[in-house]
Amino acid sequence: MSSELTAPGTGPAGAAPTLSEVAKRAGVSSITVSRVVRMPDLVAPETRARVERAMRDLGYVPNLVAGALASARTNSVGVLVPTIANSIFADTVQGLSDKLEPLGFSVILAQSRYDAAREDRMLAALLSRRPEAIIMVGSPATEEGSRLLRNARIPIVETWDLPANPIDAVAGFDNYKAGVAVAKHLVAQGRKQLAFIGGDDPRGTRRWFGFRDEALASGLAEPRRLILDRKDSGSVAAHARLPGVDAVFAANDAHAIGFMSGLRKAGLLRDGPASAQPVAVIGLGDLEMGQLISPTLSTISVHGDAIGRTAATLTLERGGERRVDLGFELVLRDSG
Amino acid sequence: MSSELTAPGTGPAGAAPTLSEVAKRAGVSSITVSRVVRMPDLVAPETRARVERAMRDLGYVPNLVAGALASARTNSVGVLVPTIANSIFADTVQGLSDKLEPLGFSVILAQSRYDAAREDRMLAALLSRRPEAIIMVGSPATEEGSRLLRNARIPIVETWDLPANPIDAVAGFDNYKAGVAVAKHLVAQGRKQLAFIGGDDPRGTRRWFGFRDEALASGLAEPRRLILDRKDSGSVAAHARLPGVDAVFAANDAHAIGFMSGLRKAGLLRDGPASAQPVAVIGLGDLEMGQLISPTLSTISVHGDAIGRTAATLTLERGGERRVDLGFELVLRDSG
DNA sequence: TCACCTCATGTTAGCGCTAACATGAAACAA
DNA sequence: TTGTTTCATGTTAGCGCTAACATGAGGTGA
Numbered sequence: 257m258s259s260e261l262t263a264p265g266t267g268p269a270g271a272a273p274t275l276s277e278v279a280k281r282a283g284v285s286s287i288t289v290s291r292v293v294r295m296p297d298l299v300a301p302e303t304r305a306r307v308e309r310a311m312r313d314l315g316y317v318p319n320l321v322a323g324a325l326a327s328a329r330t331n332s333v334g335v336l337v338p339t340i341a342n343s344i345f346a347d348t349v350q351g352l353s354d355k356l357e358p359l360g361f362s363v364i365l366a367q368s369r370y371d372a373a374r375e376d377r378m379l380a381a382l383l384s385r386r387p388e389a390i391i392m393v394g395s396p397a398t399e400e401g402s403r404l405l406r407n408a409r410i411p412i413v414e415t416w417d418l419p420a421n422p423i424d425a426v427a428g429f430d431n432y433k434a435g436v437a438v439a440k441h442l443v444a445q446g447r448k449q450l451a452f453i454g455g456d457d458p459r460g461t462r463r464w465f466g467f468r469d470e471a472l473a474s475g476l477a478e479p480r481r482l483i484l485d486r487k488d489s490g491s492v493a494a495h496a497r498l499p500g501v502d503a504v505f506a507a508n509d510a511h512a513i514g515f516m517s518g519l520r521k522a523g524l525l526r527d528g529p530a531s532a533q534p535v536a537v538i539g540l541g542d543l544e545m546g547q548l549i550s551p552t553l554s555t556i557s558v559h560g561d562a563i564g565r566t567a568a569t570l571t572l573e574r575g576g577e578r579r580v581d582l583g584f585e586l587v588l589r590d591s592g
Numbered sequence: 593m594s595s596e597l598t599a600p601g602t603g604p605a606g607a608a609p610t611l612s613e614v615a616k617r618a619g620v621s622s623i624t625v626s627r628v629v630r631m632p633d634l635v636a637p638e639t640r641a642r643v644e645r646a647m648r649d650l651g652y653v654p655n656l657v658a659g660a661l662a663s664a665r666t667n668s669v670g671v672l673v674p675t676i677a678n679s680i681f682a683d684t685v686q687g688l689s690d691k692l693e694p695l696g697f698s699v700i701l702a703q704s705r706y707d708a709a710r711e712d713r714m715l716a717a718l719l720s721r722r723p724e725a726i727i728m729v730g731s732p733a734t735e736e737g738s739r740l741l742r743n744a745r746i747p748i749v750e751t752w753d754l755p756a757n758p759i760d761a762v763a764g765f766d767n768y769k770a771g772v773a774v775a776k777h778l779v780a781q782g783r784k785q786l787a788f789i790g791g792d793d794p795r796g797t798r799r800w801f802g803f804r805d806e807a808l809a810s811g812l813a814e815p816r817r818l819i820l821d822r823k824d825s826g827s828v829a830a831h832a833r834l835p836g837v838d839a840v841f842a843a844n845d846a847h848a849i850g851f852m853s854g855l856r857k858a859g860l861l862r863d864g865p866a867s868a869q870p871v872a873v874i875g876l877g878d879l880e881m882g883q884l885i886s887p888t889l890s891t892i893s894v895h896g897d898a899i900g901r902t903a904a905t906l907t908l909e910r911g912g913e914r915r916v917d918l919g920f921e922l923v924l925r926d927s928g
Numbered sequence: 929t930c931a932c933c934t935c936a937t938g939t940t941a942g943c944g945c946t947a948a949c950a951t952g953a954a955a956c957a958a
Numbered sequence: 959t960t961g962t963t964t965c966a967t968g969t970t971a972g973c974g975c976t977a978a979c980a981t982g983a984g985g986t987g988a
Contacts, residue, residue, distance in 0.1 A: 272745075274974055285938050290976065300936060315743045320720040321660050322974035325943050330657060332700075332721075340676065341686035341897065342880065350677035353703055357714070362721060364668075365701040367689055378693070384656040385668075385698060407651045409608075492884065510880065517884035544678065544846065548828065548853035549885050561677065610944055621968050626946065636966060658944030661973050 273314040282310035293318055324386070332362045333571055334382030336392040338370045338457070339486070344508070344541045344560045345393055348415060351564025352391055352571075359572070361388070370457055370486070372397035379404050389571040391564075394458055395419045411574060413567040417459055418581060425578040427566040431459045434556050434584050435466025438505045438538050441586060443474045447503035447536055450479035453494050453515060454507020455486055463540070467505050484511060492518040495535070503536040503592060509546050509555055512539030516553070516591060527551055529590050536592025551590035558584050609650040618646035629654055660722070668698045669907055670718030672728040674706045674793070675822070680844070680877045680896045681729055684751060687900025688727055688907075695908070697724070706793055706822070708733035715740050725907035727900075730794055731755045747910060749903040753795055754917060761914040763902040767795045770892045770920050771802025774841045774874050777922060779810040783839035783872055786815035789830050789851060790843020791822055799876070803841050820847060828854045831871070839872040839928060845882050845891055848875030852889070852927060863887055865926050872928025887926030894920050 279286040284307060291298050292307040299307070310316075324330040333356060337345040353363045366382055368375035379401050382390060389411040396402040405412045405423050412424040417431060435452075442450055450471050454460045464481055471479050480501060482494055491506065491514030498504070506512035516537050519525040526532040527550055539546060539555040546553030559582055566580050615622040620643060627634050628643040635643070646652075660666040669692060673681040689699045702718055704711035715737050718726060725747040732738040741748045741759050748760040753767060771788075778786055786807050790796045800817055807815050816837060818830055827842065827850030834840070842848035852873050855861040862868040863886055875882060875891040882889030895918055902916050 275976095276974080286974090287939085287976075288937060291937090294976090298936075303936080315739075317716065317740070317744070318720045319722060319974055321657060321666060321722050322943095323976070324657050325661050325945085326974075326976040328943070328976095335701075339686065340689075341683045343682065346679065346682045347677045349701070350675065350703065353676075353701065354705075357702065357717075360717070362717060363701045365671075365685070365689065365699045366693065367686065369690075380653065381693075381696070381698060384654045386655060386657050403651075404653070408653070513881060513884045517886070520886055545849060545881050548849045550853070550856055612944080622944090623946075623969085624967060627967090630946090634966075639966080655944055658973095659946070661975085662944075662946040664946095664973070 272319070273316050274319070275316075278307065278310045278314055278316050281314065282307045330386050330388060331360050332364055332385065332387045333568075334364045334366065334379075334385065334387035334390045336366050336368060336375065336378055336382065336390065338368050338393055340365070340367060342510070344543075344558070345416075347560030348393070348564035348567070351561035352568040353564070354561075355565050355568035356571070368397075370455075372401075376401045376404070383408050389413065391415060391567045391571060395422070397458075411571050413570045415563050415567050417462070418579070422579065425567075425570040425580075427563050427570055427580045427582060429558060429563075429582050429584045431462035432466035434540065434558075435463040435468070435505070436470040437466075437584075437586050438463075438556065439467045439470035439474070439479075441588070442503040442505070442536060442538070442592070443471065443476065445503070445530065445536060445592075448476060449501045449503065450476060451482065451498045451501040451504050452479055452507070453482040453484055453491060453498075453504060453511050456483045460507040463505070463507055491515045492521075495519055495522055495524070501535065504538070506537065506539050509539035509541040509543040509553060512537050512553055512555065512591070513543075513545065513549060516549070516551075525551065527590075530554065530588065530592050533590075533592060538586075538592045542587060547589070554589045554592045555587050556584050557587045558582075608655070609652050610655070611652075614643065614646045614650055614652050617650065618643045666722050666724060667696050668700055668721065668723045669904075670700045670702065670715075670721065670723035670726045672702050672704060672711065672714055672718065672726065674704050674729055676701070676703060678846070680879075680894070681752075683896030684729070684900035684903070687897035688904040689900070690897075691901050691904035692907070704733075706791075708737075712737045712740070719744050725749065727751060727903045727907060731758070733794075747907050749906045751899050751903050753798070754915070758915065761903075761906040761916075763899050763906055763916045763918060765894060765899075765918050765920045767798035768802035768805075770876065770894075771799040771804070771841070772806040773802075773920070773922050774892065775803045775806035775810070775815075777924070778839040778841070778872060778874070778928070779807070779812065781839070781866065781872060781928070784812060785837045785839065786812060787818065787834045787837040787840050788815055788843070789818040789820055789827060789834075789840060789847050792819045796843040799841070799843055827851045828857075831855055831858055831860070837871065840874070842873065842875050845875035845877040845879040845889060848873050848889055848891065848927070849879075849881065849885065852885070852887075861887065863926075866890065866924065866928050869926075869928060874922075874928045878923060883925070890925045890928045891923050892920050893923045894918075 275289050276286040279289045289307050292304050366378035375397050391413045393416045395414050414422050415427050417428045452464050452467050491511040494515050495518040524534045539553050542555045542557035546555050562582050611625050612622040615625045625643050628640050702714035711733055727749045729752045731750050750758050751763050753764045788800050788803050827847040830851050831854040860870045875889050878891045878893035882891050898918050
């Protein structure tokens, strides 16, 4: 234990050592130390060894804050998601961070909680850290947010959607088409009374429009739409609010599974195939869980991690195609 | 579209405006602009209005990189988790970020992927950004990681566990006791052949020890232990590898649900209460999903978001109790 | 011999901001 | 009047690093 009072560690005394302290100890100039850290090949082996020794002795940890200011490169990207808990967006964050971390980029994470004002605040907060790119789920909710991003002059990747007029780059899929695909499938199955349950966020709403338009185009009555709070276990009770419905598209798998749980209580769930289900249920997201429950969940599968990795790539390469449609897949199992 | 070639935005031309450009435009010194941003009360209303006007005109976004260097405060915290996708740790990240973001702190997120070398690299990367605290799941896997953290002289919060010799602060629960509690319950239920399925990470292993020790202390044979890869859907097939077992503790709910899915295929799952189950299953984490499936999942409930919020608090207040046991709860439903 | 490389290292200036200390005007008390 | 306080604003220096440009030693070719 050292005699310093500085809590909580017990390492080298006093403030964190700087480049020039290392330089002094190694008997070189600070730029040489900087080179040992960043471009070791440019330094003679003996000098390098001496510097490395000094760094180890002092427990030197480079200060990237200072480095970033001097070089105008922060090696960081800002990531904005509605929410990270219990959310498929976690896959996207994982995907992009797996791609970016090995390259020396750090991820600065912010959550908007589906709140436009908070989104704007978080965007401003992110930008004030001068990230080299911003990756966000969806598009800015306000004109102000949009302006901030445009003025930042860095790559901006919008994900989980395919906006018509993106700020810069896009990695997502067509939520409208996903709704269409589900409606088509249910119609082909002979379902008549469709309903949609989910949030009224932009992407959920686009799914709803696709779903509704296709149902109408097929000559069905307009589907019911039940807007649920996030984290609403209300999906469990949703069935009671949808009398007569024989097919449901849930905007995400969690809602779908909750809805199925309600169906089970009502005696309307079978362990057999889709054709045996009094009420068909299709989710979106393809949670692993969907394959483990009974009946297994039919769902729109979306590759959240691929969205993240693609977004990371779009962040790094400024040329080339700036709009990547990663598509989706209707995965049919036993629920509908 | 402006005439600038700078992609991708079309905002004010050229590089991002600086404090002193705003100052020049408003006819004040730069420190006054700085005050308008950080301590507006110290600036006369008219001056403030003039400066705010200039900031808006120029689209000024403060540069926190420079500010951090000058003030030696980055207003950021480093967060290290094993993984964020499909993971209960996302709750913790959400909890701490909900607490820290309103205070102006940013979250720098890194993932170790349960890899000690990567963990050390990520810790070094985090520290080089000079966060004002580090919050991590578990404890450093290596001596090197531990040293780095001790030398950093910032609050360090270890979570999801209660290490005997923490570096600084702790917000978690006793994984050993969780294992004990599950074993006790299963023994009381009259189960004889226990088994544990899950990973061999430090926390999973502590759960296993508690589970095993209690089983042995109750006079049962040593439980089987099946080590599964993460993301192993192997949990589905686990039952086949555990002949004769009548009670299983899964280190997390995902494994528990997968295992139940295997039981169902084997005809060993009932829709009735725990007493009717040929094989009792207890999970850990209390995923919402566990209440939606049938039979409902008995589980050790842990408040991931409370862990995150508590960790955030420990980060901000350096005095007071540095060890918070958030406990756990054995939630009994129908699976065991 | 000289011009001209290459290589290893150094010098200088400055990134954009803030801490700490100054300044000067106005207000007020004795 | 003079000193003292308060308030609004300014000046100066420097945070720790890196870009850009020296410098000087040693080698190379004609």
